[in-house]
Amino acid sequence: MTAGGILVAALLTMAVILLGLTFAAMVRRTSRDLLASLRNKREARIRPMLLSVVTDDEPDLSFLRTFSKKDLRIVESLIWGLLSKVRGSSKQVLVKWLVESGAIGRVCEQTKSRSRVKRARSVELLGSSGIAETASFVADCLHDSDKEVRSVAARALGKFSEKEAVVHLLSALTGPKAIPRSIISMSLLHVGPQAIEPLMDGLLNRSALVRSVCVDMLGIYGAVKATDRLIGCLQLDPSMKVRVSAAGALGRLGSPKGVEPLVRCITVNAPRKLRVAAVASIGQIGGKQAISWLNSAMLDVDSVVSAAAVEALSKMGDEGCIILTELSTMDLPQSLIANQWLSRREINLSSRKRSSREMAGA
Amino acid sequence: MVNVLVVDDDPDIRELVAFKLTQMGHTVTTENDGEGGLAAAIQEKPDLILLDVMMPKLTGIEVCQRLRDDPKTSGVPVILITAKAQEVDVERGFAAGADDYIVKPFSPRELASRVEAVLGR
Numbered sequence: 001m002t003a004g005g006i007l008v009a010a011l012l013t014m015a016v017i018l019l020g021l022t023f024a025a026m027v028r029r030t031s032r033d034l035l036a037s038l039r040n041k042r043e044a045r046i047r048p049m050l051l052s053v054v055t056d057d058e059p060d061l062s063f064l065r066t067f068s069k070k071d072l073r074i075v076e077s078l079i080w081g082l083l084s085k086v087r088g089s090s091k092q093v094l095v096k097w098l099v100e101s102g103a104i105g106r107v108c109e110q111t112k113s114r115s116r117v118k119r120a121r122s123v124e125l126l127g128s129s130g131i132a133e134t135a136s137f138v139a140d141c142l143h144d145s146d147k148e149v150r151s152v153a154a155r156a157l158g159k160f161s162e163k164e165a166v167v168h169l170l171s172a173l174t175g176p177k178a179i180p181r182s183i184i185s186m187s188l189l190h191v192g193p194q195a196i197e198p199l200m201d202g203l204l205n206r207s208a209l210v211r212s213v214c215v216d217m218l219g220i221y222g223a224v225k226a227t228d229r230l231i232g233c234l235q236l237d238p239s240m241k242v243r244v245s246a247a248g249a250l251g252r253l254g255s256p257k258g259v260e261p262l263v264r265c266i267t268v269n270a271p272r273k274l275r276v277a278a279v280a281s282i283g284q285i286g287g288k289q290a291i292s293w294l295n296s297a298m299l300d301v302d303s304v305v306s307a308a309a310v311e312a313l314s315k316m317g318d319e320g321c322i323i324l325t326e327l328s329t330m331d332l333p334q335s336l337i338a339n340q341w342l343s344r345r346e347i348n349l350s351s352r353k354r355s356s357r358e359m360a361g362a
Numbered sequence: 363m364v365n366v367l368v369v370d371d372d373p374d375i376r377e378l379v380a381f382k383l384t385q386m387g388h389t390v391t392t393e394n395d396g397e398g399g400l401a402a403a404i405q406e407k408p409d410l411i412l413l414d415v416m417m418p419k420l421t422g423i424e425v426c427q428r429l430r431d432d433p434k435t436s437g438v439p440v441i442l443i444t445a446k447a448q449e450v451d452v453e454r455g456f457a458a459g460a461d462d463y464i465v466k467p468f469s470p471r472e473l474a475s476r477v478e479a480v481l482g483r
Contacts, residue, residue, distance in 0.1 A: 048381075055382040055470040085374050088469035 042074050050078055054086060059093040076103050084128040084159075095129055104134060111137045116146040123149065127156025135160045139168040143177055154179045158187030165191055166198035170214070174207045181213060188217050196223045203229055208239035215242060219249025227255045234261050244277045251281025259285055263293050266300070275300065276308045283312025283320075291316065291323060298327075298334040310341045364388045364481060367406065369399030369425070370414035370443060375466065379412060379443075382470045383477065396420025400428055403435055410481060413460075415444045415451050423451065423458045430459035439480045443468070 046067075053059050064075055079094050080103075086094070098104045110122035123141045126134045138160070141153035154172060157165045169187055172179045188195055195217065202214035203226075215233055218226045230253070234246035247265060250258035258281065265278035279297050282290045294316075297309035313320040327338035366388045370376045373394070380390045391406065393399040397419040403411055411429070413422035420428075422442055429435040442455040442463040452463050461480050464473055 047377075051377055051381045052385070055378060055385060057471060057474075082374065082378075085372075085378060085467050086470065087467040088471060090470055091467070 039074065042071060043078065046071060046074055047078060050075065050082070054082060054090045054094065057089075059090050061093055061097045064097065072101070076101065079103075080125050080128065083125075083130075091130075095131055098129065099131070104129065104131060108134055108137045111141055116144075116149055119144060119146070120149045120152045123153045123156050127159040130159055130161070132160065132162055135162055135165060139165070142168055142172040142179065145177075147177075150177060150179050151183050154183045154187050158190035161190070161192045161194060163194050163198050166195045166202075170198075170202050170205065170210050173210050173213060181209065185213060185217065188213070189220065193221065196221055196226065199223070200226050200229055203233060208237075208242055211237065211239065211242045212245045215245040215249050219245075219252035222253060224253055224255055227253055227257050231258065231261045234265070240271060240274065244273050247274060247277035247281050251277075251284035254285050256285060256287060256289075259287070259289055259293070266293070266297050266305070272302055272304055275302070275305045279305060279308045280312050283309075283315055286316055291319070294320075295323070295327075295334065298337055306337055310337055314341060314345075364410060365406065365408040366390050366477075367399065367402055367408040367411045368392045369394075369396065369402075369411065369417070369422070371395055371417045372414070375414070375443065375468075378468075378470070379473065382473055386474055386477065388477075396422065396425045400425050403429055403438065404432065407435065408438060410477065411438055411440045412477075413440055413442050415442055415455065423454055423460075426455065426458040426460050439483070441476055441480055 049063075053061060053063070064072065067075060076098070079098060083091065083094055095104075104126075107122045107125050110118050111126070113119050113122070119141060123138050126138050135157065138153050138156050141149055142157070144150050144153065150172070154169060157169055166188060169184050169191075173181065173184055188199070199214045199217050199221070200223070202210055203218075205211050205214070211233065215230060218230060227250070230246050230249050234243055234250065237243050237246065243265075247262060250262060262278040262282050262285075266275045266282075270278075275297075279294065282293055282297075291313070294309045294313050298306045298313075300306045300309065310324065313324055324338045324341055327334050328342045329335075364387075366383050368376055368379050368383070368390060369392070370379070371394050376392045376394065380392055383390045388410075391402060391408070393402050396417045399411070399413065399417075400420060402408075403425075413425055415422040417425075422444075426440050426442070429438060429440065436459075439461045440459065442452070442460045443466060444451050444455070444463055445466045455463055461483070462476050464476050
């Protein structure tokens, strides 16, 4: 065979192989599209039946027993999708079906899968189910080797609304596989009021980060019963970050009990961050005593602290603004700073008026 | 027969709410964003509007404010649909003129009670 002949044969062979591969890809795509289309038709048939039952006053999924295996796979996927959308008797009946069909068991097993995508997906599904018995599988994934799986597990754990979830979440803040504070905090927020007791226990944790998160969350939850413990943190915690968080939390709680300990933070030789946080919180708590202390704080040698006092007074409504306006007209040490506030306020007001006029004109 | 407009960008919630309301004997139309919802409310003048708070283009609260500002729609009752973590939006919703709210994930029974209560006022 000549060289030309070999070349032609080689080119023909390549062409045949390419055609074959193209044909195989087309067949594969077509069959995939066909399967997807069949699945969509099944789903379109099953979905309204499921929604109709789920929204019933007495939902009952026993009719699913007559379904084929293929249809039941679709039902399972639809039910997982609906779990996070409903609560009450509707959710209970969906969860019951998942348990009885073995779907929950299969998903729990998948939390140990070699595929990180399957582990993450299974943890997400268990979180949406909220079944208390599966929380331990999700909690185990807080220590997964993959960072994304750990984050998904942290988010899922918050949906269980269980006290135990708080303990696991707080433990995930520290260690070599620590989960970012922002994710843990968001998840703690989803747990609900049941989180308050374990968060209060967390104030005794060895880690300053854990104590700081607990303090912040107690403030966000408005846990007034934690006031005394938070005052203790403000006064005695060895970590300045925790003390600053405690100052902020006491402001959110708004309990007048917090004023005196906060005032001690601005009268003693405390770091600036703590004095600023204390001043802001005194303003949040409010009251005549607060106004008097903020007035004094305006004389702080640190301009950042005195500015914070002005800010706090200005946020106390009409009373605070009246005091600042009056101070600006007097000949007192605080008058200068009150004047500066008044000037800034007037500039802001006139620029807002100008913007409104421009928008009205437009 | 009561005409209800449901505005939510989540297709599952839209469908679930629509199903429940249809079971209750109401006629339901749906929209998937705030702008579409506002336009539909002005055009169709429904007897009740269910509005999700967090939506693209216009939020539920913005839609509610505009409905209250327009004399043609100011009297239409509005129920806000808000996620559990956004309960702080409820105050803003009432300030904007909403009549009631339901929290997601929602209970179909609770939805029915709220709808009946608002329509009965």
